[in-house]
Amino acid sequence: MKKSICLYFQVHQPTRLRLYRFFDIGKDSHYYDDFANRTILKRIAQKCYLPMNELLLEAIRQNKGQFKVAFSISGSALEQFERYAPEVITSFRRLADTGCVEFLSETYYHSLASLASPAEFRHQVLKHKEHIKELFGVDTVTFRNTELIYSDSIGAQVREMGFKTMLTEGARHIMGWRSPNYVYTDEIQPDLNLLLRNYGLSDDVAFRFSEKGWSDWPLTAEKFVDWLEAAEGDIVNLFMDYETFGEHQPRETGIFDFMAALPEQILRTGNMEFVTPAEASAKHKPVAELSVPEAISWADEERDVSAWLGNELQQDAYNKVYGLVEKLSLVDDPMLWADFGHLQESDHLYYMCTKYFSDGEIHKRFNPYDTPYEAFINYMNVLSDFIIRVNDAVSQK
């Protein structure tokens, strides 16, 4: 049997908050920095989404359907595309039409709802599923959670919603001696297949590609294909942020040339083939069950949820926002629900992370605030206004 190569790209853009001062609370309920969101989105569309989609479309054509990829696009990102760069939606639709692209399900708002509230989690997954169907005309069958967050209890909820396959991190502390290059199942839900990210090979592309101090720099498609061939197992799961191409790794690093050459190089070996996550799950027999009582993710050295919930600031903000779930269920104001969703975006909590030393570099890169404290103050000011609106809406009932 040929070895499977499974490529999945994450597409997400947060809805960044404007500078929201104490004096604004109760007076102004527009929370977002529309200018920054538009500017950043348009820039990344030009540098990454549009050229990379074009490149992948060409690769699918050239390899006559042998090349396949999967995308997960958050609802927050889709909303921004629709508003600021509809041509990106069109371009993804062209990819969808090839039949070689699988779209995955996730929480609409790229949130931590899976950890906080089963009802809110379900609500967001279904909202996202509908939106993907509406835009791309496909039914999603595979699930990937925000930042690949996974635990046994999340797995159970995901299976209950009808998904047969889920993506997560091949975290070392979970895998132990076992290899991520096989299909596993969830210990509690034996019919939920798990695909595990090969973080070594994924990060070679996503993080190390342009690192000149790296002993394997420069990374060529030939070299990478050798590594893939050498990897033991049934499948290599290469999961990464889509913004790797052109944004985190700028065009000058040669990342586009690398990706343009890769599909053909892999297929030419004759012993490897591309699969989508759903195909991988059907094709390979699970080798073992995994037990994951505590949530894991693909973030930071710890591969846990400490990037979002590691300090007291994050925990208080998280408790305060998810403390509203019940009240929200009593009102049906779409504006309130939309704001509630955007305020749940995990990015807001990520900006409050104080893990400066080991992973500070990467945290800094994605952070519009100078300090975690500023991020916290601004978020709590916004949330305070939102809480007033929710309480008003409930009391008017």
Place this chain on the structure above:
Amino acid sequence: MKVLMFGWEFPPHIAGGLGTACEGIVKGLAHNGVETLFVMPSATGDEDQSATTIINASDVAVDTALMNETDFLDKVQYIHIGSNLVPYVDPEEFTNVVEEERLRQEKDFRISYGQKYKFSGKYGTNLMEEVARYALVGGTIALQHKHEFDVIHAHDWLTYMAGIAAKRMSGKPLVVHVHATSFDRSSNENIDTRVYDIERRGMEAADKVIAVSDLTRNIVINKYGISPDKVVTVHNAVDFSGRENVFVERGVRDKVVTFLGRITFQKGPEYFIEAAAKVLKRTKNVRFVMAGSGDMMNRSIRQVARLGISDRFHFTGFLRGADVQKMFALSDVYIMPSVSEPFGISPLEAMRTGVPSIISHQSGASEVLKYAFKVNFWDVDAMADDIYALIQYPALASFAEKEGFDEVNRLKWNNATAKMKQVYESLIK
């Protein structure tokens, strides 16, 4: 009567509260028939000179007559050297560094005779050097204006060396005015000894010391060893003339309890946070605001998050100008839980805006404010009780608001400066 006065700043360009106090003082003195020559390191020309004559130290060339005052030069150099110490070198190297530095400075100071020095007048890294140079210029000014004043009055340690130099050059009596001490700027164990030394030197050289409160007077006596009969308390006042109360539309309907000031150890921010958490256990219709910035800000934010009250406890960061007035106008209760506060003008501002205030017994303001609520800074239960009472019982709040407003309007610089005039008179004879 005429006074040569040394300050560090003067409105409109001010960084601390000292400039505002100096303006109130020169105006009050003018009202009492005392003329002032006000020296400051860096004047910009847009200062209000209706009540005083401003001398810009940056415009004055150091007089060569000072060159023979070797003793004086030694004194000045002493502080100058202190400002450039290099840490973490071995003893031998240290001696070399000090010696080199001494030679460099001597040369430096020789050159500075007959020349002007452009002061920043700020509180930057070369503060010690500016303080030393200010002393040279201060001596020169005293010589040049020798026959135009009767007394020298120097405000806070930044100007004490200048005051001493002026006294030495002119032979006129010196009053130093203590607005704050090293013990109010840091905890007991780690005060800046260089600043402490200058403070003590100034107080010792002075003929009279004016303290802004009895609290500060006790520090001067006990921590600086100054004879009690030399130290006089003159409480601060505040000038509200030309102040219009701003009207601000409220966004939040809850009561607002405000702390406004630097978020540092001396201001007791953690006690306010503890008290807030206690109040929130009993009532929800209240919000707390900590306005300002400082080295304890991040710690305070973590404390608020840990207590789980961050949806009710807000931070605004540093506020300036109109935003300060806006913040007072939005407040129902003002709180100043200072651990050590020589005076503390902010509750007076709050009460003037009609906001009842809770202040600590450890503040100079508590000596003059009858209608402020007073608690010990560590007594968070008492603090919580007072906050709760003021937001829950409207009769109490409106009483405190009305009486407090009248009270602070009676605290006038005209009265405070009349006492200063008596101090001057006691020295002229």
